[in-house]
Amino acid sequence: MALVQMNFQSQYLQSNHEITVILPDRPWKTDAKDFYSSGKKYPVLYLLHGTFGDHSDWIRKSNIELYACENDLIVVMPSGLNANYQNWSNFALGYDMYNYLFEELMPLVTNWFPASSKREDTFIAGLSMGGGGTALYAAQHPEKFAGAAILSSAPRNLEALRDTPEDKIDVRTKNIIAMYGGLDNYINSVGNSWAALDELVAKKADLPKLYFACGLDDMLLSTYTTFKEHAKEIGLDAKFEEFEGYKHEWRFWDLTIQRALAYFGFSSRDCGNPF
Numbered sequence: 001m002a003l004v005q006m007n008f009q010s011q012y013l014q015s016n017h018e019i020t021v022i023l024p025d026r027p028w029k030t031d032a033k034d035f036y037s038s039g040k041k042y043p044v045l046y047l048l049h050g051t052f053g054d055h056s057d058w059i060r061k062s063n064i065e066l067y068a069c070e071n072d073l074i075v076v077m078p079s080g081l082n083a084n085y086q087n088w089s090n091f092a093l094g095y096d097m098y099n100y101l102f103e104e105l106m107p108l109v110t111n112w113f114p115a116s117s118k119r120e121d122t123f124i125a126g127l128s129m130g131g132g133g134t135a136l137y138a139a140q141h142p143e144k145f146a147g148a149a150i151l152s153s154a155p156r157n158l159e160a161l162r163d164t165p166e167d168k169i170d171v172r173t174k175n176i177i178a179m180y181g182g183l184d185n186y187i188n189s190v191g192n193s194w195a196a197l198d199e200l201v202a203k204k205a206d207l208p209k210l211y212f213a214c215g216l217d218d219m220l221l222s223t224y225t226t227f228k229e230h231a232k233e234i235g236l237d238a239k240f241e242e243f244e245g246y247k248h249e250w251r252f253w254d255l256t257i258q259r260a261l262a263y264f265g266f267s268s269r270d271c272g273n274p275f
Contacts (some may be wrong), residue, residue, distance in 0.1 A: 001025045008108075010214070012100035014093040019105070020055045022068045022075040022111065023270070032198070037188030041114055043121035043234075043271070044074040046137075047257075050152075054079040057106045062254040067261060072271040074115050078105055084172070085133025086191050088179055098190060102144070125149035125260055127253045128220070132193070138208050139196035147209040149260035151253050152218055153226035155194035158187045184258060201234045211236035211263045213256040215246025239263055 002023040010017040019156075024042050026035040047064065049057040055077045058064045080097050087096040112116040126134040131153025138148035139155070161169065161183060170250045180186040187195070200207060213230050214224040221242075228240050241259065246252035 001065050002066070005055075010100060010104060012094075012096040012104050014095065014250060017207070018055050018079055020059055020077045021109075021113065022065055022073075024057075024070065024072045027271075039114075041116040041121070042072055042124065043076045044076060044109060044115040045261075046105075046122075046124040047075050047077045048080065048085065048126030048133045049077070050126070050128030050130050051082050053130075056141045062257065063249040064254075064257060070271060071261065071266040071268055072169055073261075073266065074109070074113060076105070076109050076115075080133065082129070082172075084129060084191070085136055086176065086179075090179055097133075098136070104139065106144075119144060120146045123147045123149075123264055125151065125211075125257060126153075127151040128153050128248065135193040135197075136191060138210065139193040139200065141189050142200060142205060142207050142242075145208040147211070147260070147264035149211040149213075149257065149263075151213050151214065151256050151260070152220055152224075152248055154212060154214075154220075154224045155197060156223060157194050157226070157230070158183075158192050161187075194230070194235065197231075197236060198234055199235050207237065209264055210236070210258045211241075212238060213241045213243070213252075213259065215248070216244050217243050217247045218252075219248050 002025050004021040004023060005018065006021060007016055007018050022174050026032055047058050049055070058077050064075055081095070083095055084098045085097050087098045088094070089096065109115045122145050124134050124137055125148065131150040134148050135150050135153070135155050138145050176191065177183050180189050180191070185227070186192070212224065212228065214221055231238055243252065
């Protein structure tokens, strides 16, 4: 595959910003001129990192480049700090990670790279914090994605925070509540993917193919199982998988990104350059 590391000045993040992009490479016996002038558009996967990570995580710690090559798939990996893929207007000059994906990154990818802009060719996935971001993006804009994979994460019932003692609320959640200007504002924000999915199911909306996976020794298993039970109650059409012997770890995410791609319909192992 061709690997692009791109640095550009982001309007929505108010800073220079790095992304890593995997592009389909020329098949071994295909003429270079024919390949690069074909005008072909490829499916694209937006792949999100977890807390403490950046755009390089998936490349350094998984075999995503191999899986992209096997499926002629563009993979776009942005950096999102620890922002939970939400807008932080009160941070520095502003850091609008939620708006950034839809208003800046996706237009950049579909206009500067040979990426399809069609919904049926657009997918999103992420691990841990990136799984939460994936759920957020898919729940707020289901019309943009054919599939979404939430790995080692799940939407949270924000209403439950009303009855949670303050000393039991983690620092990240406290900061998000403060950023939104209070719990009521947070509950009624785009950050509430639990409520957004409830509404979409009630409306019988056309949802992406949703894939959830968690290791049975994962520290976030209770969040996952709580949402899985809720999904069954509301009739959410989604695939849930649990695996024994896995914690919050890269071996698990490398395994489940493959299963997610298969669930989305990718199955070819005869694409791209095998070398």
